[in-house]
Amino acid sequence: MKNKQQMSLVVLDMAGTTVADGGLVEQAFDAAATRLGEDPATMIDYVRATMGESKISVFRHLFGGDEQRAQRANLAFEEAYGELVADGRIAPVPGAAEAIAQLKDQGRTVVLTTGFARVTQDAILDALGWADGLVDLTLCPADAGGRGRPYPDMVLAALLRTGAVDDVRQLVVAGDTSYDMLSGVRSGAGIVAGVLTGAHDEAALKEHGATRVLSSVAELPALIREYEGEYEEGEG
The missing domain is CATH 1.10.150 (DNA polymerase; domain 1)
Structure with a gap:
C-alpha cells in the first residue's frame, strides 16, 4: 500500500525547460x-x-x-x-509561466535553477519580467557551493532554503538535460521529469534517470496531480 505523498517543492531548470533560448x-x-x-x-x-x-x-x-x-x-x-x-533573443517556453502559476495555485513552492552565473540568471529573469514574484526562489551554482549540476546541490539547497518539505521524496525536479536528470536522481526526488523542449532527447533523459518525459513543462502540473492521485488510490 502506498502512502499519501504531497509533492510540495518543484525545482525547475531555466534554459531549455522554462526558457526558450533558441540555441x-x-x-x-x-x-x-x-x-x-x-x-x-x-x-x-x-x-x-x-x-x-x-x-x-x-x-x-x-x-x-x-x-x-x-x-x-x-x-x-x-x-x-x-x-x-x-538583444531580445530570449522568450519563455510556451505555457511555462502559466504552469508555474498553476503549481503555486496548487500550494507548491517553485524554485528556478540554472548553470549560468548569477549575473546572467538575473539578466534572463529581468528580460522575461520574471524577477519579481513569479517563483519563490532562484538559485545558481554559486548559491549552492559552486559545483552545480550534475551534483544535487542546487536541489538540496532549494529544500534547505525554502523549508517546503521534510522528505526528499516530496521533491519534483524537471529539466531538459541529462545533467538535470542526474541532479534530480541524486537528490532523491520523487519525480524526475524530463522535457523535450531543450538540449537532450527522450532516450538520453531516460538513460540518466527521468521517471517521466513530457513534451513540455506545461504538462507538469497535471503530471504531479496524477502522481499524487496514485498514492491516494493506493491508500484506499
Missing part, C-alpha cells in the same frame, strides 16, 4: 571562444553533452584545469550570452 548557449560559446582565439569546433561536442552543467566547470574541463583560462572563458561566455539576452 543561444551554443552561440554564446562560439562567440566567447572566438574572442579568446580558441577554436570552438574542437569543443562543441563536449559543450552539447554537458548542457545543464555549471559553465565554469565546463571551461575548467575544456582547459585541463587551467583556472585562469577557464575564468576568462567563462567571463567571455557570460558577456556574450548577456548581449544576446539584451
Whole structure:
C-alpha cells in the first residue's frame, strides 16, 4: 500500500525547460571562444553533452584545469550570452509561466535553477519580467557551493532554503538535460521529469534517470496531480 505523498517543492531548470533560448548557449560559446582565439569546433561536442552543467566547470574541463583560462572563458561566455539576452533573443517556453502559476495555485513552492552565473540568471529573469514574484526562489551554482549540476546541490539547497518539505521524496525536479536528470536522481526526488523542449532527447533523459518525459513543462502540473492521485488510490 502506498502512502499519501504531497509533492510540495518543484525545482525547475531555466534554459531549455522554462526558457526558450533558441540555441543561444551554443552561440554564446562560439562567440566567447572566438574572442579568446580558441577554436570552438574542437569543443562543441563536449559543450552539447554537458548542457545543464555549471559553465565554469565546463571551461575548467575544456582547459585541463587551467583556472585562469577557464575564468576568462567563462567571463567571455557570460558577456556574450548577456548581449544576446539584451538583444531580445530570449522568450519563455510556451505555457511555462502559466504552469508555474498553476503549481503555486496548487500550494507548491517553485524554485528556478540554472548553470549560468548569477549575473546572467538575473539578466534572463529581468528580460522575461520574471524577477519579481513569479517563483519563490532562484538559485545558481554559486548559491549552492559552486559545483552545480550534475551534483544535487542546487536541489538540496532549494529544500534547505525554502523549508517546503521534510522528505526528499516530496521533491519534483524537471529539466531538459541529462545533467538535470542526474541532479534530480541524486537528490532523491520523487519525480524526475524530463522535457523535450531543450538540449537532450527522450532516450538520453531516460538513460540518466527521468521517471517521466513530457513534451513540455506545461504538462507538469497535471503530471504531479496524477502522481499524487496514485498514492491516494493506493491508500484506499
